[in-house]
Structures are given as structure tokens and as C-alpha cells.
Amino acid sequence: MINMAVRGDDGNIVASADAGVKWTDAFAKLDPAAFPMLRALTPYGDAMFNERQMPLLLAELDRLPAACGGDWVAQARELCHVVERGLHLYLWFIGD
Structure with a gap:
């Protein structure tokens, strides 16, 4: 499980x-060409995204195939907006 x-x-x-x-x-x-942000996710490593990457990440979440979906997608969107509204904030995907 990858936590956010x-x-x-x-x-x-x-x-x-x-x-x-x-x-x-x-x-x-x-x-990789269509999902450069989400391709950074791995089950065991960490991935970090900054505020300038949020528009790209949000766009990828909007077109994510159903096989990759789940409750996490809506929560990831909410966390993206937290990063966009703040200063010096980063969205982390934390693998096991």
C-alpha cells in the first residue's frame, strides 16, 4: 500500500x-509519455511532487484508467489542492 x-x-x-x-x-x-507523474510511483519507494507539478498530476488523475482507480484518487486530488494553496508544501506518496 502506498500512503499519501x-x-x-x-x-x-x-x-x-x-x-x-x-x-x-x-x-x-x-x-510514460501520458503519465510521467504517476509513473514515478513504485510500491516500495517514495515519490514527492511540488506545487508546480500539481496541474500535471491533477490532469493525470482525471484520465487515470479504472484499473488504477479507487478511493485514493479523490483524496489525492484534495491533497493536491492543499499543496497548491500552501507555501513550501509537497505531496508525498510513501511506499512500504
């Missing part, structure tokens, strides 16, 4: 999601 949290520069968690990303092979099959 918004952290500040100091590493403190500002917001987090209840749902996590359930890893499936469908993520590994995403087209």
Missing part, C-alpha cells in the same frame, strides 16, 4: 489521506 501525505519543508505532516494507493500491475503498464 502533504509535508512541509521541515518534514512535518500537514495533511494525509485515509485511503492508500493499492498497487497493481496496471500502474507499471501506464504509458
Whole structure:
């Protein structure tokens, strides 16, 4: 399971999601050209996105195949908006 949290520069968690990303092979099959942000996700590593990457990430979430979907998508969108409204905030996807 990949957890999601918004952290500040100091590493403190500002917001987090209840749902996590359930890893499936469908993520590994995403087209790198169409999903450059989400292709950064791995089941065991971490991925961090800054405020300038939020529009790209939100656009990818909007066209994400159903096989990769779930409750986490709406919560990821909410966390993206937290990052956009704040200063020095980052959206982290934290693998096991």
C-alpha cells in the first residue's frame, strides 16, 4: 500500500489521506509519455511532487484508467489542492 501525505519543508505532516494507493500491475503498464507523474510511483519507494507539478498530476488523475482507480484518487486530488494553496508544501506518496 502506498500512503499519501502533504509535508512541509521541515518534514512535518500537514495533511494525509485515509485511503492508500493499492498497487497493481496496471500502474507499471501506464504509458510514460501520458503519465510521467504517476509513473514515478513504485510500491516500495517514495515519490514527492511540488506545487508546480500539481496541474500535471491533477490532469493525470482525471484520465487515470479504472484499473488504477479507487478511493485514493479523490483524496489525492484534495491533497493536491492543499499543496497548491500552501507555501513550501509537497505531496508525498510513501511506499512500504
